[in-house]
Amino acid sequence: MSRLARCVMIQGTASSVGKSVIATALCRVLRDRGWRVAPFKAQNMSLNAAVTPAGEEIGRAQAAQAEAAGIPPRALMNPILLKPEGDGRSQVVVLGRVRGSVAAREYWTTRRALWPTVRDALRGLRGEFDVVVIEGAGSPAELNLRGSDLANMRVARACGASVVLVADIERGGVFAQVLGTLDLLRPAERALVKGVLVNKFRGDRELFASGVRALRRRAGVPVLGVLPYAPDLGVPPEDSLSLADTPREGALDVAVVRYPRISNFDDFAPLVAAGARVRYVSAAGALGVPDLLVLPGSKATIADLEWLRGCGLGARIRALADAGVPILGICGGFQMLGVELHDPHGADGAPARVHGLGLLPARTRFTDAKRTVPVAGAVASPTALGAIVGMDVSGYELHLGITERDGCPPFADLVRSTSGERVADGAVSADGLVVGTYVHGLFGGPSVREALLGALARRRGIAFAPTALPADPYAAVARWFAASVDVDGFLAAVGLASRG
Template sequence: MAKVIMVQGTMSNAGKSLIAAGLCRIFKQDGCRTAPFKSQNMALNSFITTEGLEMGRAQVMQAEAAGIAPMVCMNPILLKPTNHTGSQVIVNGEVLGNMSAREYFAYKKQLIPDIKRAFRKLEEYADIIVIEGAGSPAEINLKENDIVNMGLAEMVDAPVLLVGDIDRGGVFAQLLGTLMLLEDSERERVKGLIINKFRGDKSILDPGVKMLYEKGNVPVVGVVPYMELALEDEDSLTERFDQKEEGLIDIAVIHYPRISNFTDFNVFEQMPEVTVRYVTSISELHHPDMIFLPGSKNTMGDLKWMRQNGLEAVIKRMAEDIPVFGICGGYQMSGYEISDPYQVEEGGKIRGMELLPVVTVLQSEKKRCQTKGKIGMLKGCFHELFECEYQGYEIHMGQTSYMLNNSVQNVCENVISENGKNVYGSYVHGLFDHGNIAYRIVKILAEKKGIRIKDGVFEDYQVFKEKQYDKLADTLRRYLDMEEIYGMLREAHLE
């Protein structure tokens, strides 16, 4: 039977995901078969497994840290927000339907059997399961029928590490306030506190650490410094959107309201002298060397948003001089028309940006698959990408077809371009993560700008990420009491 430990936080973005990933890496380095688990994740960044099932990317990142392939049982429930009050509910990798927040709150208790089955399946593989909570366990208005924080900890009898974010301030109030709002039985599960994202001299913090134990009766098992890591974070609160500086090679990603799977562009961030900026207005766009139109959970709505704030018109003008690349929803927007006969999004039809000779019909069934191959013939500045090998995954509701002599035909290529323009489109997420496609793109942009980039400057992205996981583990080993944490591990007893 697997041993378990759970990482909860005082708030969203306290660092649960990275702490859990670091523990996965440490246990893996120490020879334990380790797997992550999060019963319910809310995210617009998702992944498709080899079986064609959809799960949150946070658990994919943690699985990579643990050195194992992602499995949908690591994240049995995924909520993908469709608007401010509702989400698409995905259970065991397949779409259950759309629900308002109130509808889901009333329904979610029915998903407990799915959570238990997923956990049992993971137990068949793992020696240690590192569980991640969501938000805060002290959200007293949501504690009824909780299935992701203390409710889950009780379900599997997991000891809890509680993480607070000192970088935002008020970490003592965060940790003590959370403990005070827990029930006695819940408080007993909290075996250690972690102060995360600390900057400065720890000796100044020592009196506060002592007082935390005196007032909360729970030991502080680590003060973790602020870490500069290039790993995926919570998509709703990522600091990536704050990047404003422009490097020698400047890449702009349009940050529309329902942006999804922006992890497609993380690979470019680790390249020297390249910046990736997420822009929401004309004033932020400036003069980039390339524009990405990313995925979207509401393609028609986000296209309207670009049309209304003027970004569409500016991007169309810029496409005459710089490459514009649409991925998934951004690819659909780049065509001549998007129609929605099944009311998947907003119904009706909408004119596209008319940059690529394609039309899209939104379907009632989502396409989910992994894919790999070689890029076919391309026109424009990226013609050198011909026959580059790629691998990734598709996850979309639309079927896209070529416009040809007033008729349409199926699109077979996974990357297409427009004659006479530097406009490209693809449904493949992760297109740039493998091989040298990202490197070639940046090299082409540099040559176009008159900048010389030496061959071999860019490290393989997968190798780069492995080093980041090792760096994370090394830091946690130094600043966490791992002997104490190993002593907390408890065999799961699923009710």
């Protein structure tokens, strides 16, 4: 019988301390050292999702970690994905497929039944790889959740993982974070913790040397590194907390509507990296007159459309369209731009039939079937987004609903990879200023991204040279990690000093 992979688990003192980024970095560092490594997160709650080559839906962070490890993403890497829908409900995705929609109370009292799915998925990965890098969820010290834990110490105990605890010094109270978490763990759980990483440090790390010594002395485990604050490491965030960050300055202004249930907002990270200013707007008065207005994906399209109207953004979007501002809708945003959205059976929320914003002659009918499929093809029609006809497009569809055009041209001609089906995607207005598409990841490739930004710059009458994105997007996060952590010492601490 082959030996099962060793496991390293990155847990945190809280949410948003940097677990995903550190797990991604570790996947790349181990790969670069010749290990066959796979990521794993038992349960993820996120509206940033990705589609695997097999058409399975998983958390975007685990897909990125698989990319960093140099392997295709798979549903086993994130067996449970929760996608909040609002009103205390979430869609439950199990092994890449929608299981249903449940109320929070119902899920938290019945989720123990999903433990065999988690256990078997992890064991499956351990049978194929040398190392599994596991990411925890939130904090392992939530006493009220201990009995139904699926994502933290129960996982660590099941595989004998070496746990590394990550704390966020930027938010303050780092000693309380670390020592309080360790104090609340059971003795057998605390014994699994092999070290601490202090993340998001600003300033001269030598000034924290005494703090490192104090943490080591009081925690009884080594401080394996003090990692500097770095906002642009190219790792997609898991939740919308990052949208509150001050947008990075750029010569071009891209405004993205931030609905209450915004999803897949990582679509726009390549625009930021290329030098555009991408800001998220939830009030009509803050919209201004951007160079490009984007309606992104939504987990509850009709509810978010009604929110748009109620807060005044709907009217402001129509006014910007009349003023000639280019508008792009992706997925749910594309559906909102049409003339009608019909949900006869409540697939998107409560049954409803509503008018869209009326900026594209297209109608959407929601069905229970969710489309999750990688796509590739080429732009089919002229638009105000640049001279992009014929340019390659690739990404994935991830949506409910079927949209039919009424006399307008499609945005792209695509092939769905899992079936080979050829489809005409999206819609383009008669003047080319309003574009809708179902393709997530549209700006991942350089051709469309750079042509779009170039066209926006010409409309503004400014010179703009897009920053080229690195060919290897995960090399930077690996360098960031290795520059602040004694990698040999880290690997020794977690039991990976040798392959024996």
